[in-house]
Amino acid sequence: MASTKTAPKKTDEFGIERVTQDEPGVIDGYREKWPWFDHVMRMQERYGTMGGNQYAAGITYFSVLSMFPILMLVFAAVGFVLANHPAAVVEVQERINSSVSGDLSEPVNRILDTAIAQRSAVAGIGGLTALWSGLNWMNHLRYGVSMMWRADPTEGNFVIRKLRDLLGLIALLLALIVAFGVAAAGSSGLTEILLEKLNLSHIPGITLMVFALTLVIGLLVNFVVFVGLLRFLPRTHVPGAAAVKGAILGALAFEVFKQIGTVFFSKALDNPAGATFGPIIGVMVLFFFVWRILLYSSAWAATTEESLEQTHTPVPEPAVIRVRNDVDTVPDPKASAALIGAGAAIGAAGIALARKLTGR
Template sequence: MAARTTANPARTDVHGIERTNDDNVGAIAAFRAKHEWFDHIMRMQERYSSMGGNQYSAGITYFSVLSIFPILMLLFAGLGFVLAGNPQLLDEVRQQITESVDGSISETLTEILDTAVEQRGSVAGIGALTALWSGLGWMNNLRYGVSKMWKLNPVGGNFFVNKLRDLIGLITLLLALVLAFGVTAVGASGLTADLLDHIGLGDIPGINYITYAVAVIVGVLANYMVFFWLVKFMPRTKTPLKSCAKAALVGAIGFEILKQFGSLFFSNALSNPAGATFGPIIGVMALLYFIWRILLYSSAWAATTEESLALVDYDVPEPAVIRVRREVHTGTSASKTAAMLGAGAVAGGLLASLFGGK
C-alpha cells in the first residue's frame, strides 16, 4: 500500500495539523464542539470579557448621567418658554402641583417652576452648551465601547466629521430612547385603561392582559429599532447586516425585560420618602449601566458570528530578520597550545635519543 502524502481531512484540526488521537478536552469544550449556538455564546462572553465590557459599560454610564442634567435644563427651559406664552396653562400647572404635593415640597416645586419661567433664556443657553459638550463626549465613549467589541481602534478619522456624526447620533439616540421608554410607560400606566373605558372596551374579559401583551410587543419593536441602529452604525467598521439584525433582536428582548423590571422598581421606590429621595438617581444609574451592558453584549454577539469573523483582517506580523553570527569556540588559548606543542617536541626528542643510543 502506497504511503499517504496528504493529510487526512477527517483527522485534521482547524490549524491544518493531522492528529492521530484527539486531545483530552473538557466537558465545556466538548459541548462547544457539539453545539454551535453554545460555542457562539462562549465566543461572545470571551470577546466581552477580554475587551473590558464591564469597564466600558461603567464609563458610558458615567458620561450618560453627566449628560442627563444639561438635557433636563433644556427641557425645563423649553417648558419655561411654553408656559411664559400661556399664563392660563401656567396657573393650571401651579394648581396641579399644589393639589398633588403637600407642605414645603409644593412650595419648592412652585419656586423652581417660577425660576424656570423667569430665567428661561439663560437656562437654555447654559443647558445647550453643556448638553452639546457632554452629549458629544457621551456619544464618543459609546462609539468607543461598541467599536472595542469588534476589536477595532476607534481613534482616528477627521475630527469634524466624527463630531458631526456624534451630534447626529446623539439626537437620534435621544429620540429613540424617548420612543422606547414612552411605549413602556404608556403600557404600564393607567392611560391605556382609561382609553379603553372611554371607547367602551374596558369591560371585555381579559382586555388588560391583551393590552399588556400588545404593549410588550410594541415595546420590543421599538427596542429593536434602537438596538439595530446602535449595533449596526455605532462601530467604525463595516458590519454584516444579518449578524446585526439577529444581535438587535437579542438586545431588544433583553432591553424590554429590563424596562419591565425598571418600571416595577420605580413604582415601588417612589412610594416612600427615602425611595423618593435616593431611588431615582440610583435607579437611573443602574438602569443605564445594564442598558449599555446589553448593548455591548449584543455587539459582541454580532462581532463573533462566523460571518463577522470572516471579514476580520488580521495584522500581518513584521518580517523576521535572521542574522547568522559565526563564532569559533576553542577549549585552550593560543599560548597554551604552543606550550603543549613545545613540550611534546621535547619529549619526542628525548625518546628518540634514548632508543637511538641503544
C-alpha cells in the same frame, strides 16, 4: 512511571487563551457539541477580555452627566410655554403644593419661577452644555461598542466623526423615548383610560390583549433601535446578518429589562426615601444595564460566523536584524607601565613628605 497528559490549551480566533472554570476538556467538549453554546462562550470571552463592564460603567457616568443640561433645556422649554400662560403657572404651582409634601414645595416653586424668569439664559447655557456633554457621551458609547469589535474607535476624520455623533445623539434620544414610552403605555393606566373612552373595556380579556399588543410593538421597536445602533456605532463594517442576530438578542433582553424597570420605578416612588433617592439611583441602574445589554449584543454580533469570516488577523511586521560590532580596546603595555611607575613615584613622594612633617 506513568506519564500524565495535559490537555492542549484552546485559543480563540485571535490567539487569546480561553479561560475555563471547569476541569480541562469539559467546557470545550460542550462547545464542540453545541454551536449555540460555543457562540455564547465566544460572546462572554469577547465581552470580558475587552472590558465590557468597565465600558458600561464609564458610559453610564457620561450618560448621567449629560442628563443635567438636557433637563435644563426641558426647564427652559417649560419656561417659554408658561411665560405666555399665567393661568397655567398658577395651576402648576397648586399641583406642586398638593403633590410635594413638607417644605419641599417652596423651593420647587422657586425653581419654577427662576426657569420662567431666566428661560433664555437657561436655554443658552443648557444648549451649549448639552451639545458638549452629549457629544462626549456618544463618543464614549461608540468607543465601547467599537472595542467589542476590536476596531480602532479613533479612525476617520474628526469633523465627520463629530457630525455623526451629533446625528447619533439625536436619534438615540428619540429611540429611547419611543422605546420606554411604549413600555410605559403598556404597563400604566393609560391603556385603561383609552379603552374606557373607546367603550372597549367591557370586552373579556381586552386588557391582556392590549398588553400583548404593546409587548409585540415594544419588541419591534427594540429590534429596529438595536439594528440601527449595531450598524451605526462601531467604526468598522458590520455584516447585516450579524447586526440582525445581535438585535434579536438585544431586543429580547431590553424588553425584559423595561418591564422590570417600570415595576421598579412604580414601587420605588411609593415611599419618601424612594421618592428622594430612587430617581437618580434608578436612572444610574437603568443606564448601566441598558449599556451592558448593548455591549453584550455587540459582542454577540461581533462573534457570529459572518463577522469572524471578515476578521483579518494582523500580520506581524517583518523582523529587522541589526548587526553591531562591539570592539574592546586593549591598552598599550608601555603606556600602562608608565602610568604604574608614575603612580608609585607619587606615592613615595607623599610618604616622604608625611614623615618630614611629623618629624620622623
